[in-house]
Every structure is written in structure tokens, then in C-alpha cells.
Amino acid sequence: MIVIGIDIGSVSAKGYIISNGSHHRTIVPTGWSPRDAGQAIIDQLLDATRIERDQVERIYVTGYGRVAFEQADKTITEIKCHARGIAELYPEIRTIIDIGGQDSKVIRIGEMGQVLDFAMNDKCAAGTGRFLQVMATVLGLDVSELGGAEEPGQMQMISSMCTVFAESEIIGSLARGNPKGGIIAGLHQSVGKRVAAMARRMGVREQVAFTGGVAINQGVKRAVAKELGTRIIVPEACQYTGALGAALLALEKG
Amino acid sequence: MAGIDLESFASIREANIMKLKEFKQNGGKVVGRYCTYTPNELILAAGAIPVGLCGTSEKPIPAAEEVLPRNLCPLIKSSYGFAATDTCPFFYFSDFILGETTCDGKKKMFELMQEIKPVHVMQLPYADYEHALDMWTEELRRLRKRIEDEFGVKISDDDIWKATDLVNRETVALKALCDLNQSDPPYLSGIDLLTVMWARSFNCDHEELISMLQELEKQILASPADPAKSGARILLTGCPVGTGTEKVIKLVEELGASVVAMENCSGYKTLELQTEQSFNDPIVALAHKYLNIPCSCMSPNPYRMELLDRMIDDFQTDAVIDLTWQACHTYNIEAFEVGKLVKSKGLPYLHLESDYSNSDLESLKVRIEAMLEMVEK
Ligand code: SF4
Numbered sequence: 001m002i003v004i005g006i007d008i009g010s011v012s013a014k015g016y017i018i019s020n021g022s023h024h025r026t027i028v029p030t031g032w033s034p035r036d037a038g039q040a041i042i043d044q045l046l047d048a049t050r051i052e053r054d055q056v057e058r059i060y061v062t063g064y065g066r067v068a069f070e071q072a073d074k075t076i077t078e079i080k081c082h083a084r085g086i087a088e089l090y091p092e093i094r095t096i097i098d099i100g101g102q103d104s105k106v107i108r109i110g111e112m113g114q115v116l117d118f119a120m121n122d123k124c125a126a127g128t129g130r131f132l133q134v135m136a137t138v139l140g141l142d143v144s145e146l147g148g149a150e151e152p153g154q155m156q157m158i159s160s161m162c163t164v165f166a167e168s169e170i171i172g173s174l175a176r177g178n179p180k181g182g183i184i185a186g187l188h189q190s191v192g193k194r195v196a197a198m199a200r201r202m203g204v205r206e207q208v209a210f211t212g213g214v215a216i217n218q219g220v221k222r223a224v225a226k227e228l229g230t231r232i233i234v235p236e237a238c239q240y241t242g243a244l245g246a247a248l249l250a251l252e253k254g
Numbered sequence: 255m256a257g258i259d260l261e262s263f264a265s266i267r268e269a270n271i272m273k274l275k276e277f278k279q280n281g282g283k284v285v286g287r288y289c290t291y292t293p294n295e296l297i298l299a300a301g302a303i304p305v306g307l308c309g310t311s312e313k314p315i316p317a318a319e320e321v322l323p324r325n326l327c328p329l330i331k332s333s334y335g336f337a338a339t340d341t342c343p344f345f346y347f348s349d350f351i352l353g354e355t356t357c358d359g360k361k362k363m364f365e366l367m368q369e370i371k372p373v374h375v376m377q378l379p380y381a382d383y384e385h386a387l388d389m390w391t392e393e394l395r396r397l398r399k400r401i402e403d404e405f406g407v408k409i410s411d412d413d414i415w416k417a418t419d420l421v422n423r424e425t426v427a428l429k430a431l432c433d434l435n436q437s438d439p440p441y442l443s444g445i446d447l448l449t450v451m452w453a454r455s456f457n458c459d460h461e462e463l464i465s466m467l468q469e470l471e472k473q474i475l476a477s478p479a480d481p482a483k484s485g486a487r488i489l490l491t492g493c494p495v496g497t498g499t500e501k502v503i504k505l506v507e508e509l510g511a512s513v514v515a516m517e518n519c520s521g522y523k524t525l526e527l528q529t530e531q532s533f534n535d536p537i538v539a540l541a542h543k544y545l546n547i548p549c550s551c552m553s554p555n556p557y558r559m560e561l562l563d564r565m566i567d568d569f570q571t572d573a574v575i576d577l578t579w580q581a582c583h584t585y586n587i588e589a590f591e592v593g594k595l596v597k598s599k600g601l602p603y604l605h606l607e608s609d610y611s612n613s614d615l616e617s618l619k620v621r622i623e624a625m626l627e628m629v630e631k
Pocket residue numbers: 288289290291356357493494519547549550551
């Protein structure tokens with residue numbers, strides 16, 4: 001059987017095709033049209049695997065853009081899809097921390113990959129990819145460079161969680177001549193603190209996986225691990241777990 | 255649902271504006287009220303009419319924010335906003351307003367409302383112990399006197415007993431109707447339930463309301479249950495919800511589940527409470543009843559947990575949603591205890607914090623959808 005899972009997030013759309021046991025995946029920027037992004041995913045997946053559209057049995061879609069995509073046979077929340085994706089990759093994981101472009105969430109999962117509880121923050125940018133994006137711009141860096149540029153040994157803590165205040169705090173800190181690497185480490189720490197507090201409120205069970213676009217950032221991973229006092233696993237394709245989960249659920253008709 | 259006509263309830267508000275107008279023109283007296291702690295019995299015993307003032311619309315909030323802080327419960331802002339903009343006919347008809355010192359936001363708001371219309375504020379103690387009961391009894395006596403002075407009437411004990419009988423019967427009728435939803439599938443959708451529960455507070459004639467409720471119950475029992483309502487069964491708890499602020503109920507039902515019961519002030523919270531007629535003094539009897547209301551303003555508030563525990567079983571609940579209006583500290587903090595209770599019963603628990611705007615519909619929807627996925631049958 002051939003199925004596709006798509007995760008249309010606020011920043012990028014991710015896709016997984018499963019064809020008789022073999023996987024293929026792809027990613028595109030979401031841009032302004034979630035529908036076009038979803039279509040691009042399908043085209044690329046079919047192109048790369050030389051599969052025809054009508055050979056695809058089912059397409060399951062998740063993520064913010066899921067409702068805008070008419071080709072979905074079913075839409076599922078990111079929460080369930082992440083849980084399913086992680087359960088496939090790491091059956092021993094009990095807690096997932098996911099930080100995406102505009103929200104962060106903590107999901108507790110059971111032995112079968114079922115969702116036991118979840119918490120979500122999407123009320124403000126703090127503690128999300130958007131927060132880091134804004135701060136990177138202030139520091140004259142690309143958001144992808146933050147992880148490699150931090151110097152935890154010279155940590156400069158940021159006290160504001162509000163994006164606007166944190167921005168002026170950084171400008172002030174730079175003006176006082178504080179090292180960039182230390183400021184970046186402080187930014188990572190504040191994101192880590194925020195999400196760790198949410199995780200602790202729900203009860204953290206080991207082991208913990210960290211997913212979503214922000215999980216690529218080694219500095220945030222370090223900060224979350226430090227705040228929680230646990231080891232943290234970042235899946236090799238941490239951005240794709242939602243899409244993988246959607247594809248697996250499509251396969252199982254879940 | 256086929257055969258059930260809620261039109262008579264949906265039109266209560268409009269119909270009663272006319273009735274009230276007439277009543278006032280003939281010299282009748284009206285008391286505006288907000289909260290379930292208001293002892294309607296004393297108002298009825300004076301031959302006056304208690305009317306519910308809603309505070310369930312977003313519309314007057316900007317006007318309220320000219321005076322009140324933005325970071326305040328929308329129910330309080332909306333209540334004040336209606337008064338400040340004079341856009342609620344029920345407020346307009348009220349001879350005076352009756353308030354209680356329930357939460358901090360409300361009691362301070364009443365101080366400001368005083369400048370618009372006379373407000374009588376009852377000092378509410380926050381627990382059910384002996385001198386609290388004494389104090390509340392005295393507050394009820396003070397209210398009795400205020401009504402007598404204000405309206406130039408004498409309220410006899412007998413009048414109060416008659417009124418307690420009326421309110422008791424109305425509560426029984428309401429509870430019977432709500433209890434119908436213990437069946438699976440439920441008879442009434444959450445929106446239907448809300449339509450009935452919300453509209454009732456605008457009805458001036460309580461005998462008439464009782465017959466309407468009993469009639470509706472008969473109609474419902476005579477019509478076949480709707481198998482389309484076989485989705486997940488949700489119990490809603492937390493802050494009061496009304497027509498205009500039903501967005502969470504709507505989202506739940508658009509996603510294929512049903513809100514089968516509401517443990518809040520627009521729902522089941524007070525429906526088990528009856529005024530015991532075995533007391534010698536009707537005021538003491540009333541004091542007992544009202545001090546038992548499981549509002550989060552009470553500290554501690556064990557009866558709410560008992561009630562929730564029972565309702566979860568009685569209504570065959572699959573999951574619980576706890577709705578806190580933004581900046582309502584008491585319900586927000588109590589959510590921790592509610593969550594513990596629900597999870598200990600093995601059910602998913604979803605705590606939502608929101609306001610009256612529609613800006614968070616998408617994010618509420620993801621949460622509700624994810625919770626429903628957890629109980630998918
Ligand atoms: S929740 Fe409490 S304060 Fe609010 S209406 Fe109900 S009883 Fe009154």
C-alpha cells in the first residue's frame with residue numbers, strides 16, 4: 001500500500017511517502033499558501049519515487065495548514081501525529097517536547113504511542129521558533145547559525161520573556177559590550193526554561209525526545225536538558241516526526 | 255432534534271422585555287442580579303421580579319475598558335460595559351442592582367457601578383462554617399430590610415416560604431431536564447442545553463417557566479433519541495458560559511462530540527440545592543442553601559469536587575473540559591484540583607483559558623481536537 005503524510009507547519013511543510021515499506025521524505029517552505037506547499041510536497045514525493053497520484057491510497061494531513069488542504073482524506077492534530085511518529089522511531093520515549101515556528105508543546109505518551117496528556121503554548125511568541133528568529137535578526141545572524149554561535153561559559157541571562165522587551169534587552173546588552181555568544185546562550189536558556197516549566201507542570205517521564213524545527217538548535221537542546229536534568233534525544237530528522245506520524249496513521253487507517 | 259421545539263425558550267428574552275415594561279408601567283419593582291448567590295426568593299417574596307443581567311457579550315467590553323483594567327475577567331467587563339453604555343434593557347428596568355462580594359474583580363467593579371445605579375452588595379463569607387453562616391444570615395436579613403425600605407413593602411415569613419417552594423420546584427424541573435442527558439446518546443446538544451439554561455434567567459413568571467420546562471421534558475421523552483449524537487461525551491466545567499460566549503461548546507459539537515452536561519453557573523452547579531422547609535426561620539433556611547453553592551470563590555470548595563466526581567459517572571463522561579475566563583484566578587487555580595480528580599478517574603482533562611473574542615478559535619480547536627482524538631471510539 002502507498003500512503004502519504006503531510007505536516008503543513010507555519011514555517012515549512014514536510015512530507016513522507018510510505019510505499020510498501022520503504023520511506024521517502026521531503027520539505028518545502030510553507031510561504032503564504034499552505035495549499036500550494038501541500039501540493040508541492042505531493043509533487044516532489046511522487047516525482048522522486050516515480051509513483052503516480054492514483055496509486056496513493058490515502059493522504060493524511062496535520063499541522064496548522066491542514067484545514068486549508070482539500071486533498072486530505074483525513075486531518076489529524078500535530079499532537080497525535082508527533083506521538084505516533086516518535087513511537088515508531090523511539091518506542092521507549094514517554095515525553096515529547098516540540099518547539100515549532102509559532103508554538104511549543106509537551107506531549108506525554110503511553111506504551112502504544114497513544115497520547116496521555118498534552119500542554120500547548122501558542123499565546124505568545126516567547127518560547128517558540130519565532131522568538132529565536134526575531135532575536136537572531138537583532139544579532140545580525142540567521143536563525144540557523146544561533147546553535148553554533150553560543151558560548152554557555154559566558155552566559156548572559158535574559159530576564160524578559162516578552163519578545164519586544166527581550167529585543168531591547170539584547171540591544172542594551174550588546175551596547176554594554178557583552179559577548180554575542182554569551183547573549184545567545186542566555187536566549188537559549190530562556191527558551192529552555194519556558195518549555196521546561198510547561199513540561200514539569202505536566203510531569204516529565206523519561207525518556208524525553210525533542211522535536212520540531214527548533215530541536216535542530218544544539219543550544220536549545222543543551223538548555224532544555226539542563227533545565228529538566230534529563231538526557232534528551234533529538235531524532236535525526238526531528239522536523240519530520242509529524243509527517244511520519246501522519247503517514248503511519250494513514251497506513252493504519254487510524 | 256426532531257419534534258423538540260426550543261423556540262419558546264429562544265424567544266424568552268425578547269418576550270420578557272415587553273412583559274417587564276408593562277410590569278414597570280403598572281408600578282412593579284425589578285431587581286437586577288448577576289450571580290447564583292442572589293437569593294431570588296427574597297425578591298419574589300416582595301412581589302418584585304429578579305432579572306438576570308448577563309455579561310455574556312463582547313460588545314460592551316471596549317466601553318468598560320475605558321474605566322476597568324484590560325486584564326480583567328471578560329464577564330466582569332461585559333457586565334460593567336452594559337451598565338456604562340446603558341444598552342441592556344434589563345439593566346435599564348432594574349430599580350436597583352444586587353451584587354455579592356464573590357471574587358475580587360466583581361466586588362471592586364460593583365463599587366464603580368454604584369455611580370451608575372444603586373447597587374446593594376451582599377458581603378459573602380468564603381466558607382461554610384458556623385460564624386460564616388451567622389454572617390450570611392445577617393446579610394440576608396439586611397437585604398430583606400433593604401428591599402422592604404426600597405419598595406415600601408413588608409415581606410412576611412409566609413411570603414418567603416411560598417417563594418422558596420416556587421424556586422425549589424423550578425430547580426427540580428431544571429434538574430430533571432438536565433438529567434435526561436445522562437442517557438446515551440444524549441437528548442439535548444450542549445447548545446440546546448445552554449439555550450434553555452440561559453434563557454430561564456430572563457423569565458419573569460416562574461410558574462410559567464416551570465410548566466415550560468415540564469412540557470419540554472415530556473416532548474423530549476416522547477421523541478426518539480438521535481443516534482447522530484453518539485460522539486464523545488464531554489462534561490464542561492469552570493466559569494459561567496452564556497449565549498454569546500458559547501464558542502467552546504460550539505467547537506466541541508462541530509468536531510462531532512457532545513457537551514452532555516455543564517458543571518457551571520449556567521448549568522448544573524446549583525441544581526442539587528434546595529431550601530429545606532424544616533427550619534423555623536426561612537432566612538436561616540435560605541442561608542444554608544446559598545452557602546452550599548460550590549463556586550470557586552469558596553475556600554476550600556470540596557463540594558465542587560464531589561459534584562464533579564458524581565457527574566462524571568452519572569453522565570457517562572468521556573472527557574472533561576475546564577474553561578477559565580482570562581484573569582479569573584479562583585477558577586484558574588482550582589483547575590489544578592479539578593485536573594487531578596479527572597485524571598485520577600482515568601479520563602482526559604483539558605484546561606482552556608480564553609476570553610470572549612474569537613481570536614483564539616484555531617488554537618482552542620487544536621486542543622479540543624487533540625483531546626477528542628484521545629477518546630475516539
Ligand atoms: S461562578 Fe461564582 S461568582 Fe460567578 S456567577 Fe457563579 S457563583 Fe457567582
